[in-house]
Amino acid sequence: MCNEIGETLDNITPGMKKQWGGAFTETTSELVDRFGQSIETDLNFWQEDIIGSVAHARMLGAQGIITEEESKLIIDGLEKIHEEGPEFLHLDVEDVHTAIEVRLHEIIGPTAGKLHTARSRNDQVATDTRLYLHNELLVVFDLIKKLQGLLLDQGEMYKSALMPGYTHQQRAQPITLGFHLMAHFWSLQRHGWRAERLFELANYCPLGSAALAGTSFPIDRHATASELGFIAPIPSALDATSDRSYLLDALHLCGLIMIDLSRMSQEIVLFSGREFGFLKLSDSVTTGSSIMPQKRNPDMAELIRGRTGRALANWTTLATTMKGLPLGYNRDTQEDKPPLFDSMRKVKDSIKLMHLMLESADWQLDRMAASVRGDFSTATDLADYLASTGIPFRQAHEIVGKIVVGCNRLNCTLEDLTEETLAEMAPEVPVEALSVIQPEGSVKRRESLGAPGPKAIEAQIAHARRLWEAEGFHTIA
Ligand code: ARG
Numbered sequence: 001m002c003n004e005i006g007e008t009l010d011n012i013t014p015g016m017k018k019q020w021g022g023a024f025t026e027t028t029s030e031l032v033d034r035f036g037q038s039i040e041t042d043l044n045f046w047q048e049d050i051i052g053s054v055a056h057a058r059m060l061g062a063q064g065i066i067t068e069e070e071s072k073l074i075i076d077g078l079e080k081i082h083e084e085g086p087e088f089l090h091l092d093v094e095d096v097h098t099a100i101e102v103r104l105h106e107i108i109g110p111t112a113g114k115l116h117t118a119r120s121r122n123d124q125v126a127t128d129t130r131l132y133l134h135n136e137l138l139v140v141f142d143l144i145k146k147l148q149g150l151l152l153d154q155g156e157m158y159k160s161a162l163m164p165g166y167t168h169q170q171r172a173q174p175i176t177l178g179f180h181l182m183a184h185f186w187s188l189q190r191h192g193w194r195a196e197r198l199f200e201l202a203n204y205c206p207l208g209s210a211a212l213a214g215t216s217f218p219i220d221r222h223a224t225a226s227e228l229g230f231i232a233p234i235p236s237a238l239d240a241t242s243d244r245s246y247l248l249d250a251l252h253l254c255g256l257i258m259i260d261l262s263r264m265s266q267e268i269v270l271f272s273g274r275e276f277g278f279l280k281l282s283d284s285v286t287t288g289s290s291i292m293p294q295k296r297n298p299d300m301a302e303l304i305r306g307r308t309g310r311a312l313a314n315w316t317t318l319a320t321t322m323k324g325l326p327l328g329y330n331r332d333t334q335e336d337k338p339p340l341f342d343s344m345r346k347v348k349d350s351i352k353l354m355h356l357m358l359e360s361a362d363w364q365l366d367r368m369a370a371s372v373r374g375d376f377s378t379a380t381d382l383a384d385y386l387a388s389t390g391i392p393f394r395q396a397h398e399i400v401g402k403i404v405v406g407c408n409r410l411n412c413t414l415e416d417l418t419e420e421t422l423a424e425m426a427p428e429v430p431v432e433a434l435s436v437i438q439p440e441g442s443v444k445r446r447e448s449l450g451a452p453g454p455k456a457i458e459a460q461i462a463h464a465r466r467l468w469e470a471e472g473f474h475t476i477a
Pocket of ligand 1: 334
């Protein structure tokens with residue numbers, strides 16, 4: 001018996017087709033087959049598997065390890081599989097590598113068995129996973145840029161729309177909606193930057209490492225690495241087949257992106273509730289209740305928030321898998337892919353959903369502006385004003401505290417203060433101070449770098465737009 005794929009495969013086991021079995025006299029049980037199967041999740045990277053195989057076959061031909069004709073036959077067959085799509089793959093096999101070889105054998109015959117020369121599934125799967133991550137990161141870059149573009153446009157549009165700014169979830173100082181939205185732009189900028197670093201870190205090629213220790217065939221690892229778009233081959237075959245740290249980085253990145261999307265979602269949930277009433281979500285992104293006809297629920301925001309838990313757990317899952325593994329391929333690492341595929345899908349869907357929710361959001365600008373009044377959020381302006389007249393800030397803080405207590409006693413707000421009431425509460429405060437307690441003025445005066453004042457927010461948006469228009473994700477400077 002020969003364990004070469006193709007001719008002998010059908011004879012190996014009555015059950016699942018395998019890429020091994022020559023030395024086996026007994027067949028595996030159905031449970032063993034099922035427990036070991038990864039074909040369903042593997043289908044996420046069926047295309048990457050074909051692309052990796054095409055590069056390998058081309059290199060085998062160029063190096064004279066197989067003939068040029070055999071190489072061409074294999075490549076044409078692989079391209080045919082790519083064209084016809086995954087529906088033609090047999091799913092009663094262990095993994096996608098087997099499925100593609102089985103299909104190749106159906107298309108080109110026994111020459112299919114030569115594809116696996118100087119290769120193992122260990123370097124093959126590591127290559128597929130790196131290619132998959134590479135392609136997914138390109139999509140993530142694009143989605144991040146798009147969401148940032150929306151935030152920039154809305155930041156510009158609402159740059160002077162007043163809203164309360166919060167600390168401790170209590171009204172703190174007036175800001176604008178544009179200023180608020182722009183803060184999210186920067187967190188996405190950091191994620192894009194991180195994703196680019198990861199893209200580079202992971203962009204090295206394991207192909208040709210074979211099972212763990214390379215091969216005696218005269219392969220050209222530089223050729224396959226460069227055809228596949230990698231920077232270079234990974235220098236150690238043993239490291240190349242063992243390393244999964246770049247996947248932990250990927251899961252960590254996904255977790256970080258989800259954390260920020262979850263925080264944005266939390267704002268959407270709060271702001272769209274009647275208590276805040278800052279935001280009406282469009283029907284297209286909300287759901288109703290089966291019992292309460294009036295309900296419009298922010299389910300998508302809640303699900304992003306909810307699924308963030310699983311995205312974070314995915315990192316722990318793989319880290320826990322990896323921590324006990326010695327060098328060399330261990331089957332445990334098959335468990336790297338379900339969390340990876342899951343986290344990548346979640347991140348992509350969640351960025352898209354966030355885009356949809358914000359794009360169609362109906363911001364209740366009047367309501368937001370009205371809620372800034374009467375909340376004492378210009379108390380800091382009053383203290384700043386007194387400090388600017390030479391009173392030490394600590395003392396100014398005391399005086400304003402006294403005025404706040406006075407207002408509470410009179411049941412009035414800061415904006416209601418008159419010259420008389422002010423003189424009564426704090427005679428040491430000049431009447432000019434009254435000019436700083438309107439929220440519009442409060443925002444307008446805060447022009448320090450990074451503040452919401454009209455010039456400062458213009459500058460921030462211009463800075464952000466420059467970075468956004470540039471290719472890739474530069475850091476903030
Ligand atoms: N499904 C396997 C994985 O994801 C493919 C590699 C199998 N290698 C092996 N030596 N059994 O890791």
